[in-house]
Amino acid sequence: MKFSKDHEWLTLDGNIATVGITNHAQEQLGDVVYIELPKIGSTIAANASVATVESVKAASEVYTPVSGEVVEVNGELSGDPALVNRAAENDGWFMKVKLSAPSELDALMDKAAYDKFVEG
Amino acid sequence: MSEETLQRTPLYEAHKALGAKLAPFAGYEMPVQYPSGVLAEHNWTRSNAGLFDVSHMGQSTLRGPDFETTATFLETLIPADVLGLLPLQQRYSQLLNADGGIIDDLMFVRGSREGEIYLIVNAGCKIGDYAWIEKHLPENIKLRIRNDLALLALQGPKAEAVLARLAPEIQTMAFMQTADFVLGGISCYISRSGYTGEDGFEIAVLDRDVPLLWNLLLNDSEVKPIGLGARDSLRLEAGLCLYGHDIDPTTSPIEAGLNWSIAKRRRTEGGFIGAHRVQRELHGGVSRKRVGIKPEGRAPAREGTEIQDESGRKIGVITSGGFGPTVNGPVAMGYVETAYATPDTKINLLVRGQAMSAVIVKLPFVPNNFKR
Numbered sequence: 394m395k396f397s398k399d400h401e402w403l404t405l406d407g408n409i410a411t412v413g414i415t416n417h418a419q420e421q422l423g424d425v426v427y428i429e430l431p432k433i434g435s436t437i438a439a440n441a442s443v444a445t446v447e448s449v450k451a452a453s454e455v456y457t458p459v460s461g462e463v464v465e466v467n468g469e470l471s472g473d474p475a476l477v478n479r480a481a482e483n484d485g486w487f488m489k490v491k492l493s494a495p496s497e498l499d500a501l502m503d504k505a506a507y508d509k510f511v512e513g
Numbered sequence: 514m515s516e517e518t519l520q521r522t523p524l525y526e527a528h529k530a531l532g533a534k535l536a537p538f539a540g541y542e543m544p545v546q547y548p549s550g551v552l553a554e555h556n557w558t559r560s561n562a563g564l565f566d567v568s569h570m571g572q573s574t575l576r577g578p579d580f581e582t583t584a585t586f587l588e589t590l591i592p593a594d595v596l597g598l599l600p601l602q603q604r605y606s607q608l609l610n611a612d613g614g615i616i617d618d619l620m621f622v623r624g625s626r627e628g629e630i631y632l633i634v635n636a637g638c639k640i641g642d643y644a645w646i647e648k649h650l651p652e653n654i655k656l657r658i659r660n661d662l663a664l665l666a667l668q669g670p671k672a673e674a675v676l677a678r679l680a681p682e683i684q685t686m687a688f689m690q691t692a693d694f695v696l697g698g699i700s701c702y703i704s705r706s707g708y709t710g711e712d713g714f715e716i717a718v719l720d721r722d723v724p725l726l727w728n729l730l731l732n733d734s735e736v737k738p739i740g741l742g743a744r745d746s747l748r749l750e751a752g753l754c755l756y757g758h759d760i761d762p763t764t765s766p767i768e769a770g771l772n773w774s775i776a777k778r779r780r781t782e783g784g785f786i787g788a789h790r791v792q793r794e795l796h797g798g799v800s801r802k803r804v805g806i807k808p809e810g811r812a813p814a815r816e817g818t819e820i821q822d823e824s825g826r827k828i829g830v831i832t833s834g835g836f837g838p839t840v841n842g843p844v845a846m847g848y849v850e851t852a853y854a855t856p857d858t859k860i861n862l863l864v865r866g867q868a869m870s871a872v873i874v875k876l877p878f879v880p881n882n883f884k885r
Contacts, residue, residue, distance in 0.1 A: 471811070
């Protein structure tokens with residue numbers, strides 16, 4: 394699993410990346426009540442805002458760490474947005490992206506580096 | 514605002530010990546939520562009793578030679594009926610500027626001491642409010658700022674039972690009544706009021722006593738600490754205005770739908786700062802009104818969201834919006850052109866560039882549970 398400075402995680406299966414927000418991010422957001430996901434088939438560019446997470450208090454943008462085409466989104470999240478609070482780094486994934494620039498992965502952190510980054 | 518300048522309430526250490534997430538609010542470092550989170554805190558308050566530290570709010574007294582003198586002065590600053598207050602009765606009103614805009618909203622109480630009126634104003638406005646009051650104060654009335662007082666709110670359907678275990682006479686209090694009580698040996702001044710739409714109490718107590726009272730109340734299994742996050746979702750569902758958002762120096766009490774807080778005598782007689790606009794709007798109507806808004810989908814529409822009619826013309830803006838845990842969906846308030854202010858009118862909300870269907874609804878979103 395790789396991590397971005399914007400608090401997204403990513404796992405790779407061939408050239409398909411599964412992307413979500415980190416457990417640290419969900420802790421900061423608090424109770425999630427609504428998630429707006431990107432459209433399947435849309436083309437997204439690294440570091441662009443692709444999703445919105447709404448907690449009781451505020452809306453937060455989610456930035457994609459990689460460029461590519463959205464091939465799947467997590468339908469579970471529309472009926473059960475709190476899944477992100479319970480399982481941010483597995484069942485609470487956001488989207489699957491077919492990578493168009495795999496070299497972008499090089500800029501991401503491993504778990505140890507991300508944990509250190511979060512501790513500041 | 515830099516962290517150095519943030520003030521703390523006497524319960525700062527207590528909040529930290531409870532694991533609260535603290536954030537700057539109105540110049541104070543305040544608990545936004547405790548570890549259980551905003552949703553759980555909101556729901557706990559609606560079904561049990563939630564304890565809030567609202568010591569950042571401004572407490573003061575006006576004292577003149579007799580009640581009539583003090584009340585007559587206060588009536589020059591607010592549109593409410595002050596002279597008609599019975600001893601220990603509380604009312605809600607607004608300080609108005611010369612243009613009839615709202616400087617702040619406040620609670621006031623006719624105190625038990627002759628000539629004394631007790632004021633509770635918003636934390637973010639208190640310095641300006643005190644300067645405004647001082648500027649108009651006649652020589653025979655004194656404003657005393659009570660920086661030595663903390664304020665707790667105990668809100669929810671179990672609040673009465675919780676306090677009655679400490680002071681049984683609390684059950685005889687009616688909504689918007691106040692009285693002196695001793696809770697666990699601590700002298701308190703209690704009003705039956707709040708900011709959640711639930712039955713509840715607001716408790717003024719000396720700073721030095723408040724940590725003891727806080728712990729005494731939290732010892733009750735029906736009480737949990739509640740942060741400002743849930744305070745906001747509770748008051749929004751209750752349709753109550755948040756100063757600086759739903760009301761501000763440009764909005765009048767009539768536009769805000771606070772007509773109920775302006776007594777008939779005051780409407781006719783005027784005689785308060787800003788009366789010109791209030792009277793004109795009472796007779797001639799207003800061009801915009803504060804309304805409740807129910808978005809149709811699941812997505813919350815936040816403050817600042819543009820409101821459009823079905824043809825896409827801008828007709829207003831959302832001033833408070835979020836997720837209502839009791840409603841179990843998004844809720845909002847805002848101002849719309851008067852022609853669109855009737856309940857059931859369909860409108861659109863421009864959320865992230867997309868028009869989202871919504872409907873005007875009557876406030877509150879959750880029925881009040883006050884003890885009348």
